[in-house]
Amino acid sequence: xxxxxxxxxxxxxxxxxxxxxxxxxxxxxxxxxxxxxxxxxxxxxxxxxxxxxxxxxxxxxxxxxxxxxxxxxxxxxxxxxxxxxxxxxxxxxxxxxxxxxxxxxxxxxxxxxxxxxxxxxxxxxxxxxxxxxxxxxxxxxxxxxxxxxxxxxxxxxxxxxxxxxxxxxxxxxxxxxxxxxxxxxxxxxxxxxxxxxxxxxxxxxxxxxxxxxxxxxxxxxxxxxxxxxxxxxxxxxxxxxxxxxxxxxxxxxxxxxxxxxxxxxxxxxxxxxxxxxxxxxxxxxxxxxxxxxxxxxxxxxxxxxxxxxxxxxxxxxxxxxxxxxxxxxxxxxxxxxxxxxxxxxxxxxxxxxxxxxxxxxxxxxxxxxxxxxxxxxxxxxxxxxxxxxxxxxxxxxxxxxxxxxxxxxxxxxxxxxxxxxxxxxxxxxxxxxxxxxxxxxxxxxxxxxxxxxxxxxxxxxxxxxxxxxxxxxxxxxxxxxxxxxx
Numbered sequence: 001x002x003x004x005x006x007x008x009x010x011x012x013x014x015x016x017x018x019x020x021x022x023x024x025x026x027x028x029x030x031x032x033x034x035x036x037x038x039x040x041x042x043x044x045x046x047x048x049x050x051x052x053x054x055x056x057x058x059x060x061x062x063x064x065x066x067x068x069x070x071x072x073x074x075x076x077x078x079x080x081x082x083x084x085x086x087x088x089x090x091x092x093x094x095x096x097x098x099x100x101x102x103x104x105x106x107x108x109x110x111x112x113x114x115x116x117x118x119x120x121x122x123x124x125x126x127x128x129x130x131x132x133x134x135x136x137x138x139x140x141x142x143x144x145x146x147x148x149x150x151x152x153x154x155x156x157x158x159x160x161x162x163x164x165x166x167x168x169x170x171x172x173x174x175x176x177x178x179x180x181x182x183x184x185x186x187x188x189x190x191x192x193x194x195x196x197x198x199x200x201x202x203x204x205x206x207x208x209x210x211x212x213x214x215x216x217x218x219x220x221x222x223x224x225x226x227x228x229x230x231x232x233x234x235x236x237x238x239x240x241x242x243x244x245x246x247x248x249x250x251x252x253x254x255x256x257x258x259x260x261x262x263x264x265x266x267x268x269x270x271x272x273x274x275x276x277x278x279x280x281x282x283x284x285x286x287x288x289x290x291x292x293x294x295x296x297x298x299x300x301x302x303x304x305x306x307x308x309x310x311x312x313x314x315x316x317x318x319x320x321x322x323x324x325x326x327x328x329x330x331x332x333x334x335x336x337x338x339x340x341x342x343x344x345x346x347x348x349x350x351x352x353x354x355x356x357x358x359x360x361x362x363x364x365x366x367x368x369x370x371x372x373x374x375x376x377x378x379x380x381x382x383x384x385x386x387x388x389x390x391x392x393x394x395x396x397x398x399x400x401x402x403x404x405x406x407x408x409x410x411x412x413x414x415x416x417x418x419x420x421x422x423x424x425x426x427x428x429x430x431x432x433x434x435x436x437x438x439x440x441x442x443x444x445x446x447x448x449x450x451x452x453x454x455x456x457x458x459x460x461x462x463x464x465x466x467x468x469x470x471x472x473x474x475x476x477x478x479x480x481x482x483x484x485x486x
Contacts (some may be wrong), residue, residue, distance in 0.1 A: 003073060006045030012047075013038050013113035016122075023347050025304045028189040028273035030096075032339045035073065040123050042117045043085040044072040050107040054331040055117060058105030060454040060483070061087045061094075062476045065102060065117055067205055072120055081128040084121065087476070089158045089198060090453060092129070093183065095122025096192045098450045099294075101483060105331035129199055130284035136206030143167040145467045148234040150217050150227075150409055153181025154437045155440025156240030158203065158456025159463070162473050163238075164209050166464045170232070173208060173225075175408075181242060188298050189273040190305070190341075217241075218408040227410050227436070236435045236463050239423060240456065241409050243441035245401040249290060253358030258366035262399040269302045282306035286392045288369050289313040290355055291399030296338075299397045301342030312391065314371060316381055319351040333483055354381055354444050356388065358396060367391045405442040420445055427478055429459040430466070437463055443479065451483075 005007075014099070016032045024031055035043075055065045064083050071080035084091050095118055125208045128134050149160045152174040164170045178184050180197050183466045187371040196197035205211070216224045222228040232239050248254065260280055268279020282303040289296045289303075292315025320337040328334040343349065350371070357370040373387035404421030413433050415438075416424040422445050423438040425431050431438050439459035440452040454477045464471035 003045040004049050006042075006073070007048050007108055007112065010042050010046050011112055011448060013116060014043055014373045015116060016119040018341060018344075024190065028305065030193050031190050032096075032125070034117060036125055039073060040120060041073050044069045044120050046108060047073075047115045048108055052107075053162040054105040054107055055102040055115075056335070057333060058101040058103075060451050060481065061457070061479050063102065063121075065115075068124060069115065069117070069120060072124060073108055074461065077124060077127050077131070078133060078354070080124045081133055083126050087474070088121075088453065089161050089457065091121050092155060092196050092200065092281050093154060093192070094453065095119070095125060096196070097187060098448060101448075102448070104333050107331075110330055113282045116214075116481070124165065133198075134203055136203050136208055136433075137165055139165055139167040141167050142169065143468065145169070145235045146171070146233075147236045147238060147467075148173060148230050149238045149240055150230070151181055151240035151242055151440070151442075152179045152184060152211065153240060153242050153440065155242075155452040155456040155459075156181065157200075157236065158453045159240060159439055159460045160209050161204055161207065162457055162460030163463060164204075164207050166460070166471070166473055168235075170209050172211045173215050173217055173230075174211065174213045175219070177213055177252040179211045179213060185196045185270045186263060186268065187270075188302055189270060190301055191298070194270075194274065216408055218411060227414055227433075229431065231435055235467055236337055236437065238459060238463060239405075239409065239415070239431070239436060239438045239442055240459075241405045241442045243422070243446045245403050245421075246398060246407050247403050249355065249358070249398050249400070251355055251357050253360055254364070256358055256360040256366045257364050257396060259340045259358055259396045260398065262291070262299050262397050265397050266295075266298055266302060269306075278306075280395070282308040282311075282395055284309050285394040287311045287395045287397065288391060288393040289397045289399055290369075291315070291401065292317065292349065292351070293399065293401070295401075296397075296399035297340045297342040299399055300347050301340075301345060303395075304342070304345045304347070308350075308395075313347060313349045314353050314355065315351045316354050316374075317351065318376065354383065356383075359390065366393055369396060370474065397474050402441070402446045425479055427480065428462040428466070429455075429479055430462065435466070446485075451477075455479075 011289045068080040068083040099116040103114040147170045149156045160170045161274045265280045272278045283306045287303045289299045324334045353371045359368045371382045374381045375385045422442050425438045429437045439455040458475040461471045461473035461475035
């Protein structure tokens with residue numbers, strides 16, 4: 001067990017060090033640096049012998065957090081990575097990108113800062129890669145069954161790796177020119193450098209996973225396939241296409257030149273960080289970001305690196321509290337005011353506001369937005385009379401979330417949709433089309449990366465059982481599982 005007095009002897013939380021703001025906004029490299037081993041061990045020792053580790057409940061993967069915390073405390077990183085990989089295929093992704101619901105359900109967080117679970121996790125896996133402890137795990141035998149995975153985001157990669165290790169021949173189809181889905185071009189380089197993704201893909205390829213890029217399932221290109229054709233070629237198909245249709249802004253002027261969905265800005269920016277020419281340019285512009293979530297923060301950090309003149313992020317919800325509200329008690333996931341690394345770099349945030357119009361100039365380009373203050377009554381935003389005001393902007397980015405998978409992979413009628421526009425599926429992740437399964441955001445709806453990986457793992461177990469009649473693969477969740485919230 002962990003040090004029984006560690007949380008008493010080391011009450012302060014020491015987070016992963018960050019590079020200075022004036023330095024990091026000059027490049028696209030990761031914001032965070034490595035943490036010294038002594039500091040990491042000290043933080044790991046704060047993990048309590050709490051009896052019931054609620055962090056297990058907070059994490060949909062069921063990560064064995066107290067076990068690898070104690071192994072880290074004892075500097076036994078070889079065993080720590082074994083315990084970490086037992087439940088999580090890609091801790092280097094979650095350790096960088098997950099908002100850590102495990103930490104909000106940490107028992108220590110009742111009256112102290114939570115254990116730094118996320119940074120301990122990423123430190124374990126980074127050390128494992130550096131020390132050559134991440135290698136391909138080939139299956140003991142081949143089943144003779146074939147599986148196609150559509151989409152190479154975290155859900156698709158997790159499903160592919162699990163199915164490959166079960167002995168099935170797996171081919172992953174990605175419509176982009178490189179593997180990774182949003183991990184490749186949606187997540188900014190300053191949050192996760194693509195070398196982190198590439199080193200994991202070396203392992204997957206070593207395990208026999210085949211990747212086919214530039215092929216759109218449902219597309220009309222010479223190499224594209226329909227879902228029906230794909231199903232005929234493979235014994236099973238896993239749809240892991242994500243939730244990629246952006247929520248639009250339904251106000252006058254939303255179609256003006258200079259108003260873009262967030263991904264239209266972030267994807268070219270990621271390509272720019274890898275050496276391509278700049279796409280949508282924020283340099284010397286007043287930028288308005290509509291949406292206060294992680295995607296909006298990604299746009300904020302990217303605009304800083306473009307040298308935007310000013311950046312304002314708008315959020316329709318009122319300012320979240322700094323402390324847990326009574327209706328979100330421990331160990332539920334609370335909606336709290338957060339300051340991301342991008343927010344530390346500058347810009348403004350405005351809460352409790354709604355955009356009512358986008359203004360254009362004589363050339364049809366955006367010149368500003370009109371926003372209004374409001375309050376929520378009976379769950380609806382009620383504008384405050386007389387609070388309308390104009391904010392200058394030459395670039396407006398829409399980061400208001402996503403409303404489901406697009407139509408290309410499964411045109412209307414191929415796979416039925418739910419009322420929330422996700423693929424219909426049963427308790428085994430199976431869609432109404434025989435042999436076709438859905439995992440990740442395309443079946444669950446827009447969610448966290450840790451849920452995507454959990455869905456990919458659980459879906460793989462269901463597919464394995466479909467192909468062979470039984471499965472020994474772990475299934476951490478069911479499609480009906482939901483986060484620990486009120």
